[in-house]
Structures are given as C-alpha cells and as structure tokens.
Amino acid sequence: MSGGLLIREGGTADLGEAMVTMVEGFPATFGEAWTLPQLEGAFSLPGVTLLLARMDDQPAGFALIRTVLDEAELLLLAVRPGQRRRGIARSLLTAVFGAAVTLKATHLHLEVRDGNPARILYESAGLGEVGRRRAYYRGNDGSVHDAITLSRRLDS
Template sequence: MSATTVLTLSEGGIADLDDVMQVMHDSFDPTYGEAWTGPQCAGLMPMPGVWLTVARLGPQIVGFGLGRTIAGEAELLLLAVARAAQRRGVGQAILKRFMSVAKRRGATRLHLEVRDGNPALALYRTAGFEEVGRRRNYYHGFGGQLYDALTLARAS
C-alpha cells in the first residue's frame, strides 16, 4: 500500500456479495476447488453468529473474511485477498479482525480449515494456529486431483 492508500476494514453484508465474489474468483485458483459459490455465501450470511468483514483500498473491496461463532467457538470460513492486493498486509489485517470479533462475541477457541500447501498457511501459523486434524482428499481440484484439508485451531 502506498502512503496515500488507506486500508479500511468494516462489517459487510449481502449488498457486498457481488464484490466479494469477484475477489473470491480472482484469489482462489480453480485448480484446487476451494472457492464457494454466490448462493453458498448468500445462504450462510443471514444465519445467526455469521459475520462478513470487507477490506477496502479506497472504495474498492480487495479482500474479505467470513466467520461465525457458535457455542463459544469461532470458525474462519473464508479469507480471500485479490491478487493485486496480496502481500500487502490485507490478509493479516482481516485475520486480526476475525480474531478480535470472535473474542468480542465470546469465542474461546478459533478454528479454520485450509488446503495443505496453501501459501496462507504461513499467515495462520504466524498467528498461532496449529494443525489439529487432516481431512484426506477433501478438496476436489480441476481434472480430478485431490488435496488434503488441514484443520487448524488456537485459543482466542
């Protein structure tokens, strides 16, 4: 980010879904089969305990995080940053906000799932998340390739 470009984080809603989907399509490589569809996101967003964080550089949404709290635990369902905004602290800012909102909502344990080999693993590990499980062949990638999902967790 340049000195004149300010990153802002705010709560998002259904009205942001088109921009969120653009970021998702830009950032999730179809090779791995990780991206969600618009109807999947739209169906989850109004549920109790679910919140959307959007990250903007100027007026443009360049990243988002979708989280939920339930029974004292929180799960980061999705985190994505547009390719042009990656490696600029956007993902880290979204993750920090997820952790803060989760704690404010009473979560004592945080969870997320990520494809084995995803570069975001370094971000999550730096934030204190540790592997607690593995789902073999969970992601079905382009051309039938299968990839493991890692379950990560940490105290809030």
Template sequence: MTDDVDKIMAVMTTAFDPVYGEAWNRRQVEDALKLGNCHYSLVEAHGHEPAEGESAAGFFLSRTGYEEEELLLLAVDPQYRTQGLGRCLLEKLRIGATSRGALRLLLEMRRGNPAETLYRNFGFYSIGERREYYRTANGDRLDAITFACDIR
C-alpha cells in the first residue's frame, strides 16, 4: 500500500491548486485507508491500473456508508486531463460502490470547481449547499455544493 500512497500523493501534488487547500497530506490519506470503509483506485495514462513502479495519472478516494458512497477526493494530473480519465475513475467508483451495496454516490466541492462539468455529465445533481464553507489560503470564503448521483 505504501507504493500506492506514494502514487496518490504524487498526483495530489500536481493536481490541486494550493490556494484552495483541497489536497490532503500523507497522514490523512493513510489514516483514511486504515479505517476499512475507505477505498481508492489508481489509473495510469490509458485508464488502467498502474503496474508496480509505474506512476499514476489519477486516483479517487471514497468512503462507504449505509447505501451510499462518498467521493472524498478525485484528481487527475494536469498533463492527462481532457483524456477521459476523470470519467474512467468515476466509472470505477460506481462499479465498486455498487458492489459494496451503495444506491447512490455523494460528493461535496467548492463552487466554481471546474470538475463540476465532469460530475454533472456523469449524472450528479445538486442536493444542497453550505454557504461560505471553505476558506482559501488568502482567507476568502467559498460556498460548498453537495451532489448526489443515483447508481441503481
């Protein structure tokens, strides 16, 4: 698992703008994966699982709850964006979540996140918002939007 966490951290470093503070640190990722109800998937540049020693182009991290799976993080290295890897990761999430008994997927993101188009095209729809929920590095407050996607 250490190799996989290294791959997750490498993608996270390139994918998340530090202004928004969305990236997790290594300890947060490792602790989540120890819980037993958190799952992840890695993809290389062509959408397949990376071979041992091969770098990842993207990943997701999710948490299973009763009949729901929450997408905690999804990231694609900027050099591999617009090649369908985000959708590939969402499909892997859907398949895994369905096998774990989930009826729907949930996620929360900051308003204005460019990934919103990806999520809406996959079938996510807004179910709520939290005003001024996130704080940027410079202190600005941003709204959070909660999305759901029915998978059964």
C-alpha cells in the first residue's frame, strides 16, 4: 500500500468512489452535487475524463472534465472536507491541465459561483474571468449569486 497523495484516471468502476466526495463535498445550499445517475450519464459521453485523488489510500477528491475539440471544461472538482487545505485540489487541477493537453485542448474553462473560495485556487492557477451570468445561483437559504466563467490557455 502506498501512502501520500496519488492521482489517477478513473473508469466506470470508480464512479462510486467519486460519489463519496460528491456527497460530502458540496454544500447542500446550492444543490451542486450530482447524483450517481447524473455522473454515470456524463461519464458515458465521449471526451469525459475522471481524475481521482487518494490520500493514504483513502478517497480524498476528484475532478471531472469534458474535452470537445480544443476546448476543455472542468465540470466538477471537490475534495472531502476532512482533507482540505492540503493541496489536493491544486494537485488535481494540475492533473486536469495535463489530461486536457493530452487530449489536445488549448483552453480550459469552468464556471464557479461568485463567493466560492475555489475561485482563489483557480485564479492562482492562471484562470481569469471571461464572463458573468447575473443571479444564476439561487440557494435554498435565499441567497443569490452570479456565475463566473473562468478560462486560461493551456501550454502544450
């Protein structure tokens, strides 16, 4: 058994492992977590890649990307609450860039809720704001937030 952080590409058999983080990782307020059938549906599409992070052989987080021609989109990124602020998301993001380049993407983009601290991570990784959808997210707590589109060019 290997310790430390391990990131690998996952297959259909690993969707259950991703769901461990999905269930724990997203705040219930905004209904951002996908169900297993939603994840299975997305994963069955061409160009969709799952990256799984394990810390000390335990599920720690995942990223899901979709690549179409030269455009990659980060669909989901999450780390289990007990594993946060250890650089796991940053490592997953580095792996996302690598996977997207391998698939010949030249740009990566994603959408993030305004106010989500994930934006700090994304901007430190070179993603910049390219668009904003006003009042796109409405939480079950009554809060309203813009959706911000971030993008960066990928080095090949």
